Amino acid sequence: MDFGFGPQDEAFRAEARTWLRANHHAQPRQDWERTLGAAGWIGLGWPEAGYGNRRATLTQQVAWAEEYARSGAPPRSGHIGENLLAPTLLAHGTEAQKARFLPPIAAGDELWCQGYSEPGAGSDLAGIRTTAVRDPRGAGHRVTGQKIWTSLAHEAHWCFVLARTEPGSRRHRGLSFLLVPMDQPGRVEVRPIRQLTGTSDFNEVFFDGARAEHVVGGEGNGWRVAMSLLGYERGVSTLAQQIGFARELEDVLRTAVKTGAAADPVVRDRLVRQWAELRTMRWNALRTLGGSGDAGAPSVAKLLWAGWHQRLGELAVQVRGAEASAGPADWTPASPYRLDDDQHLFLFSRADTIYGGSDQIQRTIIAERVLGLPRRAEG
Numbered sequence: 001m002d003f004g005f006g007p008q009d010e011a012f013r014a015e016a017r018t019w020l021r022a023n024h025h026a027q028p029r030q031d032w033e034r035t036l037g038a039a040g041w042i043g044l045g046w047p048e049a050g051y052g053n054r055r056a057t058l059t060q061q062v063a064w065a066e067e068y069a070r071s072g073a074p075p076r077s078g079h080i081g082e083n084l085l086a087p088t089l090l091a092h093g094t095e096a097q098k099a100r101f102l103p104p105i106a107a108g109d110e111l112w113c114q115g116y117s118e119p120g121a122g123s124d125l126a127g128i129r130t131t132a133v134r135d136p137r138g139a140g141h142r143v144t145g146q147k148i149w150t151s152l153a154h155e156a157h158w159c160f161v162l163a164r165t166e167p168g169s170r171r172h173r174g175l176s177f178l179l180v181p182m183d184q185p186g187r188v189e190v191r192p193i194r195q196l197t198g199t200s201d202f203n204e205v206f207f208d209g210a211r212a213e214h215v216v217g218g219e220g221n222g223w224r225v226a227m228s229l230l231g232y233e234r235g236v237s238t239l240a241q242q243i244g245f246a247r248e249l250e251d252v253l254r255t256a257v258k259t260g261a262a263a264d265p266v267v268r269d270r271l272v273r274q275w276a277e278l279r280t281m282r283w284n285a286l287r288t289l290g291g292s293g294d295a296g297a298p299s300v301a302k303l304l305w306a307g308w309h310q311r312l313g314e315l316a317v318q319v320r321g322a323e324a325s326a327g328p329a330d331w332t333p334a335s336p337y338r339l340d341d342d343q344h345l346f347l348f349s350r351a352d353t354i355y356g357g358s359d360q361i362q363r364t365i366i367a368e369r370v371l372g373l374p375r376r377a378e379g
Helices: 006-023 029-038 058-071 079-092 093-106 222-231 237-257 265-292 297-318 321-325 341-351 358-369
Strands: 113-114 131-134 140-146 158-164 175-182 188-193 203-211 214-216
Touching: 006 093, 029 093, 058 237, 079 093, 079 113, 079 158, 079 214, 079 222, 093 158, 093 214, 113 203, 140 158, 140 175, 158 203, 158 222, 175 203, 175 222, 237 265, 237 297, 237 341, 265 297, 297 321, 297 341, 297 358, 321 341
Parallel strands: 113 158
Antiparallel strands: 131 140, 140 203, 158 175, 175 214, 188 203
């Protein structure tokens, strides 16, 4: 496939740009999701329409994602349901599950979070200990265990949870992919995790016999479903992400010129490398979307952007000099975590090479699935 934008794509881009300019204004995050849903902008990448979403070609999906990133619209709180759960339901869910869950996602009415990582099973997802047993009083399961680093759990209405449903099973076997409602007082508890940046986008989630009436893909097939979902995690959104990266790089370049740091040949070389690597990442993403990628393409992309973004965070404070270590002008003891954009970029990007699959995990995937090296022995 020759990935390029034709006249229809550019018309779609213009429509998206016009709509975003007319409708993007300050409003609560879920109200914004509902605004997007009412106009049909949620679910463009779903392979079928009929759930309240528009259908769009791959190039049109890219155009929408890029225009959204350029518009300065707020970060999406519905992207986990739209881009992760929905494609998984379309691939593995029953017709009843699709009919129940896809329309509220497309409308922006129900938000989702992902219950994968645990304190003892982060990158090694197969080591999860959360269990689910058949509910003796009715249909479904009762889930007990702890999840951690759960993005947006404090806003979510539902959580898709990977849990062990076969007693005594180990590693990849005996797992199931369950859909758990979050509004279960006394059964589901969410505790925010304060990060280096002072924000709390991640959470711990505790399940104490929480009800789960839906199993996606059949009981015991959780690992297959979970891996399928991770395959949707990187795609069109990568190109939109790069629009934000380009904006951050432009800010660092302006600062480097303003402070005189750009006169240093070492700094100048690093800035040029950042620019060249960002262009390379875009070409790689387009190549992958065009069908020229391989089984390791998502892992390659994650390795590229995580390291790149982390180095940009380091540059952001380096070109500022000593000023970068000082608090903002309105700093007070009551708000010790007030950070400017450069400081936030530096601190948050320290986690880029860990979350979403650490660099070590991505290299293992490439070694096994692309290079064909022997798989590591399971304990």
